[in-house]
Amino acid sequence: MSQQPGKYLVTTFGCQMSFHDSQVIAGLLEDIGYESTQNLEEADIVIFNTCCVREKPERKVLSRLDEMKHIKEKKPNLIVGVSGCMVQQGAQLENIKKNYSQVDLVFGTHNIHRLPELLHRVIATGQQIIEVWDRGDEGEVVEDLPVRREDGLKAWVNIIYGCDNFCAYCIVPYVRGRERSRLMEKVIEEVAELGREGYKEVTLLGQNVNSYGKDLGEGVNFGTLLTRLNEIPGIERIRYMTSHPRDFSYELINTIASLDKVCEHIHLPLQAGSDRVLKMMNRGYTSSYYSDLVSRIRERIPGSSITTDLMIGFPGETDDDFKATLRMVKEIRFDAAYTFVFSPRKGTKAAHMLEQVPEEVKRERIIELVKVQNNITREINEELKGKTFQVLVEGVSKNDDNMLSGRTRTNKIIVFPGDKDKLLGSFVNVKVIETGPWTSKGVLDLEKEQRDVSK
Ligand code: SF4
Structure with missing residues (x-):
């Protein structure tokens, strides 16, 4: 197995808590020299951070692990890890232990902070390493873990x-x-x-x-x-x-x-x-x-x-x-x-x-x-139509490169035309001109900006 830190890919299933755990996993890996990639082909380590609240994501994880078996045949040094809620359940943990030899590393929600050491053991021994703490170990809240956050906003x-x-x-x-x-x-x-x-x-x-x-x-x-x-x-x-x-x-x-x-x-x-x-x-x-x-x-x-x-x-x-x-x-x-x-x-x-x-x-x-x-x-x-809202400009709209996207304080998404280089990360006033079930469209309300400045 590769001794040099390379690239990692974390795939998340589940709720916001799982996504946040993935940011901690990413932070820990970057702390020991790994770099992020979204490309499976160039990844040296892939971690599936799982969820067990519903059955469907669990089935998805298992089918992704099946795929990994084929990928590891071509790329034997790839390290495959599974973490999160799913492996906290005894039955699923046993299933992975027994039937998924392509998995090199398993850790749970209570011991994410141990990832660097566990990874080192996988690399040093080439063995499958499993460490899942159960509720008996839950007393500690581990502080000061590195977190890799993506947007800076x-x-x-x-x-x-x-x-x-x-x-x-x-x-x-x-x-x-x-x-x-x-x-x-x-x-x-x-x-x-x-x-x-x-x-x-x-x-x-x-x-x-x-x-x-x-x-x-x-x-x-x-x-x-x-x-x-x-x-x-x-x-x-x-x-x-x-x-x-x-x-x-x-x-x-x-x-x-x-x-x-x-x-x-x-x-x-x-x-x-x-x-x-x-x-x-x-x-x-x-x-x-x-x-x-x-x-x-x-x-x-x-x-x-x-x-x-x-x-x-x-x-x-x-x-x-x-x-x-x-x-x-x-x-x-x-x-x-x-x-x-x-x-x-x-x-x-x-x-x-x-x-x-x-x-x-x-x-x-x-x-x-x-x-x-x-x-x-x-x-x-x-009812939002014709009204102006303060929006935090979060990025470019997913569906249209020419539009920016932001959220109101009430968590409504509004897309509107604007200059990304100037506006990203700032608060602007946007007037809604068209509404939809998930996203509304708007335009910058420059008059409102003017009124606010001259207040
Ligand atoms: S038991 Fe589950 S659904 Fe109920 S409050 Fe706790 S996390 Fe939420």
């Missing part, structure tokens, strides 16, 4: 690891362990450094950011953290995800309303509109509690956008339960919703529930739900 910052909630369908508490908050001073240090480096926006990450600080002792909570971060020079926008409705206190709403850098976008997973299903899911709130929470948010933070996650086909979900979800969606009018079809994850409570909903029924329900939500999203976005 927006950064994700972990504030809490794990989850204590045990929603009946979710594997996360089993693979990511109990909640562990990072020390507030460490988070502040990291964000202050990002501000000095020129980053404009941070997104605070955690499975349940509202739980932040519960394990740190008195006086520290998510609100106090936001308040301190709001003072950091250079950082203009603060976002966070994911919020658990049960832990979103009225006090926190007031704190958020008072902080000018905290954006008016709240991702608040509802999951289901039926109280019966919410109870079976172990979500810890009712539909009326949720509605009341949204009303308070809208009252105290006017103009905020609210997005959600919705799950269809939880075991025992009846037509009436599904209708309750549709009713909630129509009543709340979410800006957008990520919709999922329930798939049983081994080891969770819901996997053993008897009344599994037939696939055909799930399919019909999700189609209907998506249709209803898309109409609402379209209608809400139509």
